[in-house]
Amino acid sequence: MNAMNLPDIAAQVAQQSLALEWVGMQQIAVPILFKGQPLPARANVGVSLDDGEARGIHMSRLYLSLEVLEQRPLTPALLREMLLGFLESHRGLSNSAYLQLSFEAMEKRPALISDLSGWKRYPIVIDAQMKNGMFHVELNVEVTYSSTCPCSAALARQLIQQQFEADFSDRLLEMSSVLGWLGSPQGIIATPHSQRSTANLRISLKEQVQEFPFSMLIDSAEAALATPVQTAVKRADEQAFALANGQNLMFCEDAARRLHLALLGLPEAAGFELEVLHAESLHAHDAVARSSWNWRQQQLQEA
Template identity: 20%
Template sequence: MNKVRSISNKQLPNKAQRHKLFGSVEPGPRTKPSEKSKMADLQNSKEDFLFDLDEVGIANVKHPITVASSLEPKSQTTIGTFEFSSSIDKSSKGTNMSRFTEQLQAFHQKGFVIDIKTLKIFTKDLAERLDQKDAEIKVSFPWFYERRGPQSDLPGMNHADITICVNYDQSAGYTVEASMSALITTLCPCSKEISEYSAHNQRGEVSINVSLIEDFDEESADWKAFLLEAAESNASARLHPVLKRPDEKMVTEQAYENPRFVEDLARLVAADLYEMPFVAKFQVKCRNEESIHMHDAIASITYDKSQQ
């Protein structure tokens, strides 16, 4: 047990003395310049540094962002986790890391709404700021959407995990990849078939990664809502933050009426993605956390529409 210490009138050294006691020392002589124009810039050194680098940048940068949505809430603030990078050729020693966060702050001050149009502008501006031929931004964030009980109509908040990656290349233009991970319910068809009384179900995760067509216009289609619908509508049932008894009856009966193997789920989601005109290629990964087994069940599909 920790002993309770009584209040005393112990006289402590002053703060400077305490710092000295624990290792602080007086500043030494200053011989190097403090003006930026006179400081050495090692990162901008030019020489043959042996290899080109595919990417150089910073990662795990957390920053507040605004997200627009076609679902309620139509505008929301959340936390984005960013990664910024560009390539550099072997004649450059490195990059100026501060320019990445300077760019982020500049967009934040103008109101940084995370949409593909804005991220395209961001990457092109970033490449110019870095004096490079390309730049890439990747941002991940939780996206919240309202979900109502199917019978009670009581609202609550669900969320899916979103990642957007935009790459700008001076010669090739833009490439845009977007991904979503959403949770759903599945009910085992085999269990339903062989059991006298019931069927076991599980919580599943649907992870979707898509490459969007070059001229995709986010104003004409909220890709987040489309991917969410592909994941949820093909499951046995959706998840709900608020369920009263009449809601629970409807959800469990719906799951029983729509049994899904993990293989079924992957194929059904893929079919919806195949029919989306703004999706150029996609990957679907499904994982069910089995309720009566020690293992998870997985299935995945990768498809490139240009190769059909």
Template identity: 30%
Template sequence: MPPFRQPSAAAPALSRTYPADFLADEAYRATLPDLQNGPASLIVGARKAIQHVGISNFRLPIRYRRQDGGEVTLETSVTGTVSLDADRKGINMSRIMRSFYAHAEKQFSLGVLAAAVSDYKDHLDAFDARLQMRLSYPLRAPSLRSGLEGWQYYDIAMELIDQGGRRLRVMHFDYVYSSTCPCSLELSEHARQARGQLATPHSQRSIARISAVMEGDDRLWFEDMVALCRRAVPTETQVMVKREDEQAFAELNAANPIFVEDAVRAFARELEAEPRIGDFRVIASHRESLHSHDAVSLLTEGPTFAQTSLDPMTFAGLRA
């Protein structure tokens, strides 16, 4: 590191006091450097188009409408990106936030999401744009037998993709359930009947992540996706549990033993029957209590989610 040098006598002295009363007027702002919109000669590295560039995880409260007509305000994490041409240096990322904030006070709808995407796509002169909102949605869930209720939370992400002039609306939905191994159940029953030996089947907390393209004009409510998942795999983990509920849950698991292959097919059956859903992907992970590894499965329908290579964190990223 070169030694520190005192400024020459000709150099002006720099103020070390923050100028709290300084106002940046329009004329001053016009003089500020803007490297993101600099010439192509400033590009670092390969002069290649970029598919996604933007901001991730800026948070703000958003109002969501419930299916019953009520409303809830939830902290929401927003990711916004646009494409960038090969001959452009960069983007002004704050414009993504400013475009979204212009619509943030409105009650959430896919129409609001579409308007925000259109705004920042125009402001940034981009061909493609994407906006994703992540939230944890609370619903009251009844216990199985005791009559108690508790709050069940569902991790959800709503995504709008504007690519090549085509817009896709996608819901990503996490569903946490218990999976009892059918093989273990049968072996436990064999031990009881053949040898009078008490045995218990193994089960584990499991998770499915469903990504579904929404079709048509009818709204697909978050509550609709909850009901769909419960029809497919009814052994959802419980919130409020007394002894009678714990016994009921053991009986419910015994009535619905399920391998990970069964799980993704059960979800697929319900998704195919839903007219408001087009292409979909189901990823499931059963966090094995017998093995020191997980059992995983992935099923896709349609070209939207078809893929040859998997991200190394595809299954590890599921949180049950």
């Protein structure tokens, strides 16, 4: 059969006239170029169907347009160009276009003390949209870290003090005896509880940003928290990690405030939302804190 004679059902008039906000495809397997290397990703892609009389959109056009992701480096400019292409291929049908990319970035991290290093994965989601002629892109990154409960630490210290008083109240204090006691199981009878915690950071990027600040965002967050989870370690690294936890006791509120202040210093950010989740080891539920900031709103308030 001649291809020119194949039926185009999508071009038919809809049985019921109604515009739709989003029509497209989800979980499309695509390779992207990330730091010069191909990386597997998933894409959600769609457009609005503003012509309520149209039966459907041209999904194959959207699908084929994703091929550019394996040919060119991933930048905000590339995503803007792709969204404009989505609209051009749906001229007369759509006024808005959407693209979401999900993947895992790999960053090599050194140990705290030793010469070891290892790879960490950072789940990343990029949301881009072209709506009413305006381009907007957001970067979402997940960072894991350790959090030690300040309340638990205080309670543990109190128990240690009580044990010290019970063991030494009627004894002459000698340095060697105290040192031995501090290093014994009967001396340090309690320890504070820690948990693996997660920070989800959603950054709205300024229009003039040319490159995605993946590494800068991750580095800023981990430096602010001071206790990012480790990769390869020796005992000296594990001891240094215990010291970092002891010096950075954190409720979820503390972690959220640290991250908020750190993200305010990110020059590429036009605004952000963040959520920290402490998967508690004491309770069967999680502790959560959220914060946000928008530079446009602040400018209006200061004007």
